[in-house]
Amino acid sequence: MSATASTPSTTTSTPGAVPHRTVPPLGGFNATLLRLEVRRMLRNRRTVVFSVVMPVLFFLIFGTGKSYSNQNAGHGNVAAFVMLSMALYGAMLSTTGGGWWPSSAARAGAASYGSRR
Numbered sequence: 001m002s003a004t005a006s007t008p009s010t011t012t013s014t015p016g017a018v019p020h021r022t023v024p025p026l027g028g029f030n031a032t033l034l035r036l037e038v039r040r041m042l043r044n045r046r047t048v049v050f051s052v053v054m055p056v057l058f059f060l061i062f063g064t065g066k067s068y069s070n071q072n073a074g075h076g077n078v079a080a081f082v083m084l085s086m087a088l089y090g091a092m093l094s095t096t097g098g099g100w101w102p103s104s105a106a107r108a109g110a111a112s113y114g115s116r117r
Helices: 031-043 045-062 078-096 100-108
Strands: none
Touching (some): 031 045, 045 078
């Protein structure tokens, strides 16, 4: 058995120096992954209805054609506020509700995630 002694490092660095890091092309955006995720989400009808169709219908019902649509709200009007709120609702629902089926299928003991009972 041989004993090895560790010696402290003698390299010096400039205080406040940041190591060089290369940025991937397009900032790490992967078009293939985006295409796969969009296809996966569009296959699930429930996701499409709740994240795309419902916000559009809510905007048409509550944001347009009403007497309060043209009233000021901050730096815009009520219709713009409702439109942004519905877009945020759809985006939040899409990001948080995307993975419920594979996890529930795995808990139920399904052989593959693609087969529904």
